[in-house]
Amino acid sequence: MADAGGITKTWIKKHVILYTGATRHPFTVRIRDGSIDPSAFKRWLAQDYVFVREFVPFMASVLIKASKQSPEDMEVVLGGLASLSGEIDWFKREASKRDVSLANLTVHNATRNYCRLLEKLTLPEVEYAVAITAFWAIEAVYQESFAHCLEDGNNTPPELVEACQRWGSPGFREYCRSLQQIANRCLEKAPEHVVAAAETTFITILEHEIEFWNVSSGGT
Numbered sequence: 001m002a003d004a005g006g007i008t009k010t011w012i013k014k015h016v017i018l019y020t021g022a023t024r025h026p027f028t029v030r031i032r033d034g035s036i037d038p039s040a041f042k043r044w045l046a047q048d049y050v051f052v053r054e055f056v057p058f059m060a061s062v063l064i065k066a067s068k069q070s071p072e073d074m075e076v077v078l079g080g081l082a083s084l085s086g087e088i089d090w091f092k093r094e095a096s097k098r099d100v101s102l103a104n105l106t107v108h109n110a111t112r113n114y115c116r117l118l119e120k121l122t123l124p125e126v127e128y129a130v131a132i133t134a135f136w137a138i139e140a141v142y143q144e145s146f147a148h149c150l151e152d153g154n155n156t157p158p159e160l161v162e163a164c165q166r167w168g169s170p171g172f173r174e175y176c177r178s179l180q181q182i183a184n185r186c187l188e189k190a191p192e193h194v195v196a197a198a199e200t201t202f203i204t205i206l207e208h209e210i211e212f213w214n215v216s217s218g219g220t
């Protein structure tokens, strides 16, 4: 991915095992290979719907913090927030197409724990540099994971291509680059303890993403 470089790029290299675990997880690699079990995709769809609904208030909290930093930052975050309304509709349509009920869902532990992390990161006392780094990391994992399902040599089932394009498209890649540039700029100006907190959050998000994919693959 032609990324924005900077401090975040050094973290991707430093934590390459975790980053690869999150962005080349067997769940999405099986989508790319065309060997995904339909029940696994349905499990992911339901759990990700729960996640995306919790992601909305987190993104709103980043928007508020961004609006205090710069108009440009606010517009990038607003763009992401604006697409979430359509995203929730997309989940509902996909779920009904596949007979997945989104009512009284079983929320797996990995999903619940990830949502708890989002709630913590939503708090006003969380520094903007930490929040925007978390936001970038969350989006970048999906961008890299699903772009891989669309790259040359893929055998992604036609009925899953639209899902992959949602996060694997060039537009989403550009959006992630913008978030990464904002995060890098904030981290360059941030005091050391904030940079350390942002790196810890980056690692924690990768761990949660891996646990989240594990659930969809039939894990705990």
Ligand SMILES: Cc1ncc(CN)c(N)n1
Pocket (backbone or CB within 6 Å): 048, 051, 052, 055, 138, 139, 141, 142, 209, 212
């Ligand atoms: C678990 C998870 N991580 C990231 C994304 C992309 N917003 C998502 N939809 N779900």
